[in-house]
Amino acid sequence: METLEFSTLQELAQDAIDKLNDGVGVGVYGCDLHNDLFNSDYFIIGYYESEKWLTANGGCFTLIGLVQDYETDNFGQVSTDLSSSEKVANMVAYIGGETVLSESDTLQNKWDVKLSEKDIKKIVKELKNAYSL
Secondary structure, three states: OOOOOHHHHHHHHHHHHHHHHOOOOOOOEHHHHHHHHHOOOOOOOOHHHHHHHHHHOOOHHHHHHHHHHHHHHHHOOOOOOOOOHHHHHHHHHHHHHHHHHOOOHHHHHOOOOEOOHHHHHHHHHHHHHHOOO
16 A cells, blocks of 8 residues: 655644644544544545645545555445545545554553543644654
8 A cells, every 4th residue: 555755644743733732632532533633524625725735745646546445455445536636635634644643652552541631742742753743
């Protein structure tokens, strides 16, 4: 499977950090944090902006391939509308979000418990360190 460029992961990490600093994740089970950060709201809105983002972050066709591989491997079929740059870009953010959050030992150790403000601060610190932010 294709991997995302470090700069793309940095951008996704910064988006996650911004949401965490705004209180997203407090009181949420660790296993649900990825969904709250990368699936509860759009990362990018608008077809033009999405197409520009895809082009700048690896190329449209490369990232469509990433989505196809991910969904086939994880779900057995592709369900994202690959003709929609907005849906592809948001699915890429979802996929990249898994990679970003895998850098947090705190999250891995708090998978089955509700996250506290202290846990969120630790996760933010780990993401900042991992992605040089």
